[in-house]
Amino acid sequence: MKAYQELSQRFRRLGLLGDALAVLNWDTAAMMPDGGAPMRAAQSATLSVLIHEQVTAPRVGELLAAADAESLDDWQRANLAEMRRTHVHATAVPPDLVERLSVASSECEMAWRAARPANDFAGLRSRLATVLELTRAQAEAKAAALGCSPYDALLDQYEPGGRAADIDRLFGELEGFLPALTQRVLEHQRAHPAPLPLDGPFDVAAQRALGLQLMAALGFDFEHGRLDVSHHPFCGGTPDDVRITTRFDLDDFTSALMGVLHETGHALYERGLPAAWRNQPVGAARGMSLHESQSLLVEMQACRSREFAIFCAPLVRAAFGRDGPAWQPDNLHRLSTRVEPGLIRVDADEVTYPAHVILRYRLERALLGGDLALADLPGAWRDGMQALLGIVPSDDTDGCLQDIHWPSGAWGYFPTYTLGAMTAAQLFQAARAALPGLMDDLARGDFSRLLGWLRAHVHEKGSRFSAAEIVTQATGAPLGVAAFKRHLEARYLEAA
């Protein structure tokens, strides 16, 4: 296995350079003063180019071919497959197209930052058209190399092995019950008194201390990670040094807190990846839907449960020195599970969130396939919102301009959010079945059995199997909508 060993050394170096880039990206968002931005962009680009050069080196192609004939165990074989996937993605696209798409996406993202507040879709259109055209070319090049459809080739960047045919089926099933379910939930809410508001302001130091306390309870390893502040919360860093961020709002502590819990879910996944395979492709997280499933399992399944509110309420009261009816578990739980159709995806509750994703998935497929002209996107957006959620944005700022994904070149990403939500529900259902009394654990703030189950059934698998295989092995069935549906009905329709 000489070829495999050389590949393994080369990919270890690539992994370490990728780690360095991840730390720089965290720094850019959480620490860097504004004036550092231009040179940081040059530093990151230099590292990215270096990584790309090394992944696409002809020697890597030769070694991949030679390693196929070598005697490898299952993990090594899976590692080799991931190396090949990385190499194919990187070599499929001609360097000049990579360069043009990178420049066009950067420029379009910059233009989007100005166009969104100005409600100026027309002004963004020509740049977005360039990104779309180059993305289509990229998709076709990758499709030829991967032997799949162009959209599946884009999807494969975020969701290895993901297929639009499966998404069509799953999203179709969701659409079959979500609109009616949403109406029933809203009626159910109206039949009960509204939750009491929590009046601020909420001291930022107290918010941060509470966040750290709950992170620790969930099992976040502060020897190998930290919490900071950035404009857009994210989970970055590396498995041995996980950096999560949040943004504090003086008037509403719940947004930062739920964000912290969400990112903690991502962080636990990264931290739990197989230590024996650090900096090898098979040691990495298995795609965005599984990653999102880990954040949503923690945030939505575990931490918006009635039991979590029981654990959390006294800590919240102590953190802010408050008391009274609004600060009891029942009210906190009702606040954290409030449903209201809205225009903005990132503010959506878990019942209406899938509608936002389905809309974007269908629109991006239509745009890429040439079935929808960019000029018609604002109208198609409004029609879709009307059909899916029964509300219509009065402008593009809160409509088709709200997301950074398309301007920045991230096409094929959106469906992973809702695949993640469904996966979270199915995994959590399996965990509850395997761990009797799990919800009582949560009410006591004991997440150890849950984390142990996730470690064994998800985190430690790395990229040894596909996301679909991991879900099937962990839950006994392929990914479906049933667990998600059952979860929503149980949480939102049962009597309070």
Place this chain on the structure above:
Amino acid sequence: MKAYQELSQRFRRLGLLGDALAVLNWDTAAMMPDGGAPMRAAQSATLSVLIHEQVTAPRVGELLAAADAESLDDWQRANLAEMRRTHVHATAVPPDLVERLSVASSECEMAWRAARPANDFAGLRSRLATVLELTRAQAEAKAAALGCSPYDALLDQYEPGGRAADIDRLFGELEGFLPALTQRVLEHQRAHPAPLPLDGPFDVAAQRALGLQLMAALGFDFEHGRLDVSHHPFCGGTPDDVRITTRFDLDDFTSALMGVLHETGHALYERGLPAAWRNQPVGAARGMSLHESQSLLVEMQACRSREFAIFCAPLVRAAFGRDGPAWQPDNLHRLSTRVEPGLIRVDADEVTYPAHVILRYRLERALLGGDLALADLPGAWRDGMQALLGIVPSDDTDGCLQDIHWPSGAWGYFPTYTLGAMTAAQLFQAARAALPGLMDDLARGDFSRLLGWLRAHVHEKGSRFSAAEIVTQATGAPLGVAAFKRHLEARYLEAA
């Protein structure tokens, strides 16, 4: 100038990778959780190896030869010379020696961290002997490539163009008056009442706010830099994103504050380097003595002056909500200029600091030259302290084990501290001569003319000239001891 242009592109990439490494190093000291250390070491080593591979690429040697014949302006010519210096240093040492020295230094530094508190020089000796032996081999290899003596080859790593012959002469002159001067200063101090102590504790947030206020007054550019906390204060990052650190002591705000002012001096230099030459070798700071001169000019020359105390006293009183005789400018000034011979270099005042450096310089030359055996170092240290400062450590913890430099492989570094102090005095004397009323500026907290002078005469020169040339151009004379002597006498012997 095709060869020069290709070199320029290659060194730009190297510069950007060096920037990335600098940010990682800052993160390691200021942000990283402990558990991230092993993988961070691997990330940094990977970047270092990459940089080394690219500097030593045969193509660089060919291009350097070809560029010599090209038509270049003065800056380009100086840039080419720095490229060559970098290439020669990197190629002079066989790769296996680089590797062995790197491993031996890391291991010896780790061993030193345990040996120092345990007062266990004997336990460190064999590892230190290995570092010494490999450093000697490195020095000989570099000496052959550079055409200088082995010690000068080590010195050249930190002080390009520096020569032991010059240091011998300058340190000899210092030794001619410093012991007597120190005695006179101590007598002078005894003849006056002791300064009043400042009683703590001092709130860390208030210390930090005061530090930021003074940094701003000095001209620190917060659009391109920040202040954080680390165990050992330093100035890191890049010219467009300068990261300085300090360490706060609840009981003594002056240590952190003077540290902040010191690092601000380094930061102003980095920030003032010629913007047109970013990420080119000629755009970098010109060696460690000039760098130290900028921190000591700010800390020692400007900020321990009587005038600075006048500016600073009301800000200090406001920061900590204190008042009374101890908090008046005269007392603050006397506290900040207190002289007391001590065992520890990093705690030394500016009068006794050179003795610490002279001792280390002579000992490291003797060790490298084979004139002193490692087994005899503790005794030689005690003898040297007795001769130079009249005090003797009772153990090696406060003696020859106190510095990280030798265990970590930094031989040839020590003299730059005192060269920097002398350079600071000579530059500040020239600035005062060129800027009448400068000290009145400082009493008002106006550092703009001083910074402008430093920008024009030091910072913006980058590595266009040698340190010796920069000092001569800025002050009209080669570096000497006269200005330093005059400064010490004026500050420490004149009537209060």
